[in-house]
Amino acid sequence: MMTNKALVSTKPAAASKLTMTNKRRTAFHHSIAYVILTLVSLTVVIPVLWMLSTSVKSDQEIFTIPPRWIPEDITFESFVRIWTDYPFLNYFANSFVVVLAATFISLFFSCLAGYGASRFQFKGKGAFLTFLLVTQMFPSIMLLIPFYKIIQTLGLVNTYVGLIFTYISFTIPFCSWMMMGYFQSIPKELDEAAAIDGCGKFRIFWQIIFPLSLPGVAATAIYSFIVGWNEYMFALVLMQSEEMKTVPVGIGQLIGQYKIMWNDMMASSLVASIPVLIFFLFFQKYLISSLTAGAVKS
Amino acid sequence: MRKAYAHQTPWAGYWFILPSLITMMVLIAYPLVYGVYISFFDTNLLNKWNFVALKYYAQAISDPDFLHKIGLTFKYTTMVVVGNIVVGTLLAVILNMNLRGRVFFRALLILPWLFPEVVVALLWKWLFNPLYGLFNHMLMGANLIQDPIAWLDSPHFALYGVVFACIWKGYPLVMILVLAGLQSIPKDLYEAAEIDGANKLQAFRHITIPGLMPVMLVTIILETVWWFKHFTIVWLLTAGGPVNATSVISIDIYKIAFEDFRFGKAAALAVIVFFICFLMSYIYRRFLANDDK
Numbered sequence: 014m015m016t017n018k019a020l021v022s023t024k025p026a027a028a029s030k031l032t033m034t035n036k037r038r039t040a041f042h043h044s045i046a047y048v049i050l051t052l053v054s055l056t057v058v059i060p061v062l063w064m065l066s067t068s069v070k071s072d073q074e075i076f077t078i079p080p081r082w083i084p085e086d087i088t089f090e091s092f093v094r095i096w097t098d099y100p101f102l103n104y105f106a107n108s109f110v111v112v113l114a115a116t117f118i119s120l121f122f123s124c125l126a127g128y129g130a131s132r133f134q135f136k137g138k139g140a141f142l143t144f145l146l147v148t149q150m151f152p153s154i155m156l157l158i159p160f161y162k163i164i165q166t167l168g169l170v171n172t173y174v175g176l177i178f179t180y181i182s183f184t185i186p187f188c189s190w191m192m193m194g195y196f197q198s199i200p201k202e203l204d205e206a207a208a209i210d211g212c213g214k215f216r217i218f219w220q221i222i223f224p225l226s227l228p229g230v231a232a233t234a235i236y237s238f239i240v241g242w243n244e245y246m247f248a249l250v251l252m253q254s255e256e257m258k259t260v261p262v263g264i265g266q267l268i269g270q271y272k273i274m275w276n277d278m279m280a281s282s283l284v285a286s287i288p289v290l291i292f293f294l295f296f297q298k299y300l301i302s303s304l305t306a307g308a309v310k311s
Numbered sequence: 312m313r314k315a316y317a318h319q320t321p322w323a324g325y326w327f328i329l330p331s332l333i334t335m336m337v338l339i340a341y342p343l344v345y346g347v348y349i350s351f352f353d354t355n356l357l358n359k360w361n362f363v364a365l366k367y368y369a370q371a372i373s374d375p376d377f378l379h380k381i382g383l384t385f386k387y388t389t390m391v392v393v394g395n396i397v398v399g400t401l402l403a404v405i406l407n408m409n410l411r412g413r414v415f416f417r418a419l420l421i422l423p424w425l426f427p428e429v430v431v432a433l434l435w436k437w438l439f440n441p442l443y444g445l446f447n448h449m450l451m452g453a454n455l456i457q458d459p460i461a462w463l464d465s466p467h468f469a470l471y472g473v474v475f476a477c478i479w480k481g482y483p484l485v486m487i488l489v490l491a492g493l494q495s496i497p498k499d500l501y502e503a504a505e506i507d508g509a510n511k512l513q514a515f516r517h518i519t520i521p522g523l524m525p526v527m528l529v530t531i532i533l534e535t536v537w538w539f540k541h542f543t544i545v546w547l548l549t550a551g552g553p554v555n556a557t558s559v560i561s562i563d564i565y566k567i568a569f570e571d572f573r574f575g576k577a578a579a580l581a582v583i584v585f586f587i588c589f590l591m592s593y594i595y596r597r598f599l600a601n602d603d604k
Contacts, residue, residue, distance in 0.1 A: 046405045050416050053402060056479070057422050063445050064434050080448050122330045129327025141328055148339055149533065150588055152540035154561050155581040158349060158568055159342035162356050182338035185331050214323045243427040245543040250569060261429040265547055268433060275437050282430040289425050297418075305491030 068092070068279040075275045091280035101281055103256060104263035111173050111259060112241035115180035119188050119237050122181070124230065127192025128218050132204060148186040153246065156182070161250055171257045179247045184237040191236065191303050195229030196222065232303035235292045242289060260285045350579035355572045367579035377563075377580070381587070384539060384559040387474060391538045394478035396531065399485025406486070407493045417490075424483035432547035435476035439463050439548075463549050466556040473548050473557050480544065485530055492526030493519070532592045539588055560584055 062082075067075060068091055070084045095101045130138060160179060169175035199222060207217045223230070245261040252258050258266075264285055267278045293300065350368070353361040371377045402420055406413050423431065438446045439462040447459040462472035496518065504514045542561040545551070551558035551566065560580070568577035 043408070043410060046408055046410060049401065049405060050410075050420075053398070054416060054419050057419060059445070059449075060434055060438055060479075061422065063438065067437065076443050078443065080443060080445055122334060126328045126331035129324045133324030133327070135322075135324035138324065141332065144335065148335065150536055150585075150592060151339070151343065152536075152561070152581060152584045152588055154540055154542065154564050155346055155578075155585050156339070156342050157565075158574055158578045158581065159346040161568075162349065162574070163342060163345065165356070178338055181334060185334055186339075189331055214326075218327070239425075243429070245427075245429050246546075246565075261427055261543075264433065265429050268436065268547060275440075275443075278433055279437065282426075282433055286426050286430055289427070293421075293425050297421075301487055301491070305488055 064279045064283060067275055068283055070276050072274065072276065091274075091276040092284070094277055095281045095284065099263070099267075099277070099281070100255065100258075101260070101263060101284075104258055104260045107173070107252070107257055108242060108260040111176045111180065112238055114173065115177045115184065115241050116234055116237045118177070119181045119184040120230065120234050123185055123188035123192050123233065124223065124226075125218075126185075126189040127194075128196050128222065130189070130193045131196035132201065142190075145186040145190050153183075157246065157250060160247070164251060171252060171254045173257075175251050176248060176259070179251065180237075180241045180244065183244070184240055188233045188237055191233045192226075192229060195226055195233075195303060199225055228299045229303055231296055232299040235296050235300055236304065238292065239289050346578050347582055349575055350582050352575045353573075354575045356574045363575065367576045368583070370576075371580055371583060380555075380558055380560055380563050383470075383557075384561075387470060387545075387557070387559050388535060388539045390470075390474045391477045391481060391541075392531070392534045394474065395481040395485045395534055395538075398478065398482040400489050402482070402486045403489035403493060406490055420486060421483045423480050424487075426480070428480065428543040429547060431476060431480045432544045435472070435479070435544075436463065436548055439472050439476075464553055466554050469549050469553060469556045473545055476548060477538065477541070477544055481534070481538070485534065488526055488530045489523065492523045495526075496522035528595065532595050535591055535595070536588045539591070540584060 066082055066084065069087045069089060071086060071088050071090070074081065074084050074086075130142060164170055164175040164178070167175075169178075203221060203225075204217050207221050212221070243261065244259075245265060248259045248262045249265070252262060260281075264278065264281050267273070267281070349356075351362060351364055353359065353363045353366075406417050406420075410416075426434070438444050441447060441459045441461040441464065444459075444462075446462065447456070450456045451459070460468055462468050500518050500522075501514055504518060509517070540561055541559070542565065545557055545559055546562055546565070549557045551562040561584075564577045564580050564584070567573050567580065
């Protein structure tokens with residue numbers, strides 16, 4: 014990377030000296046880079062391993078001084094207990110229903126909006142796009158109080174519908190933006206060819222462009238899923254009855270217990286992180302490119 | 312031809328954006344306006360609606376307690392955002408180098424971003440536990456401290472403990488965005504500079520920095536607004552305590568609304584926070600956009 018080709022061809026003797034120092038300097042830079050990478054990686058890995066280690070400890074062993082890295086008897090009782098002694102089955106079901114419904118709706122709406130904004134010129138398009146961006150600026154706490162009142166008035170507290178409304182309001186703006194970026198990368202000639210063949214606008218979108226955009230759709234869906242799956246504040250306020258709570262609220266309230274069972278808490282934290290980790294593992298390439306496309310372009 | 316196709320059907324665009332537009336009007340624009348409306352009332356949202364006009368706004372800006380909390384929120388936001396930008400940018404620059412195993416490191420370093428905020432908060436609450444926590448144990452093992460520190464329970468350290476956890480959660484996003492920004496800078500620019508005899512530092516100053524500017528601007532604005540209004544991690548780690556040491560403005564608003572049931576006052580404070588966020592992003596835009604030239 015750092016060898017100087019222009020010099021190599023003209024002055025061989027000086028060049029070899031230069032490449033030597035350059036090589037040494039590169040090696041030096043790389044070793045500094047590895048030191049930093051290793052240090053930060055340790056800061057990431059140690060807490061995660063500690064979470065794993067705590068989750069397979071028995072009730073007595075979580076409170077040992079000094080803390081033990083590898084438990085004397087490894088037990089999976091916490092992973093059983095979160096399903097039998099705590100209502101986590103219920104929390105997971107609630108989270109899945111709300112988040113999947115919100116993802117599905119916001120995906121459908123954002124695909125339409127993204128397609129419309131990427132293909133057509135119309136008055137007010139600029140205003141619409143600005144509105145999409147400005148919504149990212151609102152402090153969510155500003156929406157919390159009016160949302161609470163509106164959802165209360167509509168009798169939607171402790172219902173799936175109330176929380177689904179909330180989550181689509183978060184995800185539609187950003188997802189529309191992401192989808193617009195993706196549709197712009199698909200040649201408009203495809204639309205034009207189909208239009209010449211007499212294909213209607215919606216059919217062009219649904220049968221030609223949409224199937225070609227599945228990687229972008231997948232990335233947007235995962236983004237929307239992650240946002241909903243991780244959301245805490247609105248779920249805390251809008252889902253107050255025990256049967257309707259979502260996973261983050263369920264885990265969060267373990268901290269208010271009289272005696273904090275850290276092993277159960279770490280076990281449920283791990284299980285709650287699994288869906289996001291799995292999605293990321295399979296779709297990381299698409300997800301990162303779609304997420305960053307918006308920021309780099311705008 | 313292309314332009315003609317786009318222009319001949321202006322109504323089609325409206326039909327496609329209509330569902331999103333209606334949803335955003337009903338679920339964002341209307342609640343925002345309604346929130347401003349609530350801020351003019353002394354209300355519990357049920358049976359008490361006393362019109363007080365701008366009383367809460369006037370009260371807030373002359374209330375030393377509120378100003379103190381805004382100051383605290385600025386301090387917290389600055390520490391988190393600077394931490395995120397420094398760590399994230401440094402790692403992005405390193406990961407952009409031609410290193411062996413960088414795919415492995417990238418995957419590993421993104422990890423904290425993937426854990427839900429609630430999980431991050433509880434994990435650090437456990438790590439910071441004064442008696443059984445790993446953090447103190449490791450610091451004592453390395454002889455950095457003599458006695459365990461109650462990271463989250465002492466007014467002196469609580470804010471730093473919270474900031475540390477937030478940076479742990481927040482730097483990967485900056486890293487991802489800056490890395491994408493670095494990779495979007497064309498390689499030929501560096502080759503051209505090298506032929507012209509520019510050294511590494513000059514190349515960095517005149518190619519990398521201007522090339523990164525747009526991404527940096529977006530990242531800094533999003534990060535600042537995002538952490539200024541942050542709630543979850545702080546709430547679960549300390550709930551604003553001890554003795555208001557970590558009582559950032561979101562926590563304060565939440566408590567006023569859902570513990571004291573003074574929704575009007577809370578709504579007014581939320582509107583003020585909105586203006587602060589808006590103002591900050593405006594200033595950044597002016598300041599950084601000018602700097603670019």
